[in-house]
Amino acid sequence: MPMPGDRPRPAPAAAPKDIEWRLPRHARSVGRARTLLREQATSWKVPEEVAETAVLLLSELMTNAYRHARVSPGREIRARCALDDDRLRVWVTDASDALPAPRNASPDDESGRGLALVAALAEKWGADPREGGIGKTVWFQLTLEVCGTPEDAY
Numbered sequence: 001m002p003m004p005g006d007r008p009r010p011a012p013a014a015a016p017k018d019i020e021w022r023l024p025r026h027a028r029s030v031g032r033a034r035t036l037l038r039e040q041a042t043s044w045k046v047p048e049e050v051a052e053t054a055v056l057l058l059s060e061l062m063t064n065a066y067r068h069a070r071v072s073p074g075r076e077i078r079a080r081c082a083l084d085d086d087r088l089r090v091w092v093t094d095a096s097d098a099l100p101a102p103r104n105a106s107p108d109d110e111s112g113r114g115l116a117l118v119a120a121l122a123e124k125w126g127a128d129p130r131e132g133g134i135g136k137t138v139w140f141q142l143t144l145e146v147c148g149t150p151e152d153a154y
Helices: 030-045 049-070 114-121
Strands: 018-024 075-082 087-094 126-127 135-141
Touching: 018 030, 018 049, 030 049, 049 075, 049 087, 049 114, 049 135
Parallel strands: none
Antiparallel strands: 018 075, 075 087, 087 135, 126 135
C-alpha cells in the first residue's frame, strides 16, 4: 500500500535494442556471429524474413573481416546490431584500414560475391574509416517491412 508522500516509480525501461559482440578474428567467429544475431533478432521479434537476410549479410561481412583484414593476431572483429522502429542496422568493424569494394566475380570464381549480395539485399550499405581509430566499419540496413502474402489482401 502506498504511503503518503511516496512518488510513483517509473516503469522499468525497455531492454536496449542495441548490442555489440567482440569476437576473435577466427573462422569460427563467423558462425558464432550468425547465431548471436539470430537469437537477438528472435528476442526483438524481428520478422523472420528480415532476420534471415540480416544473418546472411552479417555472415558475408564477418567472412570478409576474417579473410581480408590483414592485421596482427589478437585483433578482434566487432559486430553490432541495433533495432529502431522500422529498421535493423548491422555494423562489422575490423582493424584493417582497407575499404572494401564489390567485385565482378566470374561464374568460375569461388568467392567475390559477398558485397554484391549485400548491395542487392540491403536497403542501404556502406563502409567508412573507423572514427578516431584504426580500421573500418562496414554496415548495412534493412527495413522491417516484409511483403504480405496474397491471403493478407482479403
